Amino acid sequence: MMSLTTVQAAIDDFMRYADTVEKSDTQASPDQCLEMLSQYLVHYSDLFDETEPEEEMGDFAEWEEGLDDHMSALLEGDVEAVGHLGNLPLESLDPEHLRDFLGWFVLRETSDGELLQAYADTLRAWVDFIFARGWFKHDAYIGFIGVLEEVTPEAVRVARVSKVLFHFIRSGGGVPPRMRGKQFSRFVEGHAQVSAVTDCSLQFSFHHQDEQIGPVLLPAPILAMIAVGDVFDLELGLRDAWVIVDVGPVYPSCVYVEVEEYHGLDKRS
DSSP states (O other), rough: OOOOOOOOOOOHHHHHHHTTTOOOSSSOHHHHHHHHHHHHHHHTSSSSSEEEEEEOOOOHHHHHHHHHHHHHEEEEETTTTOOOOOTOOOOGGOOHHHHHHHIIITTTTTHHHHHHHEEEHHHHHHHHHHHHHOOOOHHHHHHHHHHHHHHHHHHHHHHHHHHHHHHHHHTTTTTGGGGGTTOSSSSEEEEEEEEEOOEEEEEEEEEEOOOOOOOOOOOOOTTTTTTTTTTEEEEEEEESSSSEEEEEEEEETTTTGGGGGGOSSSOOO
């Protein structure tokens, strides 16, 4: 069994320790990462129960919109920050919570690969700190480290994919100027998983649809950054060929699951 230390105490003690460690001018402060982790654990993990009768999840798009609104308000200072995680025991924390936090929750808010890496470094330092204090047993520690080592490079990669695609689309998206005034005959939007990558294009499989959408032509340097299984929040339009009209977050396959398969994120605020 792990220590009876709480998650909040582990965060507070780590923050006091971090304040004593000399940092370079470019090193990120852990405050923002651990505050965001607290937001995730309280509002969007499976660790806190509703005080009111449990409601069904409802439409996933509405749930995602609620998350967007909440995080926008938080970043603008319109939502009071989480002050305390209460007596949540450290043993309740699972490596999968860090997977979802870094590879899903943070990716919804930023496509800054350097910030993702800084957050991952903070989480690794926090886990190392907890283990050094004897609050994690060795097997638990290895589990947390294994998840961070798996999800970190993937989260950084897809963050860069999202950022590069955003600028590519805004610059014309590879569509010849003579085609840019032509109307689209069809639009498809939502969460689409990459089902195939060739040397010049992608194929997408949209969730809740049986058909494959594609090919979607992209430059080879961008295609080299994309992996089969990546999930894009995007809109595609069909002229003579499919093109990306708009793109949001991109998620790695090591994190993304079908909403029907996942019952942990049942907390709404």
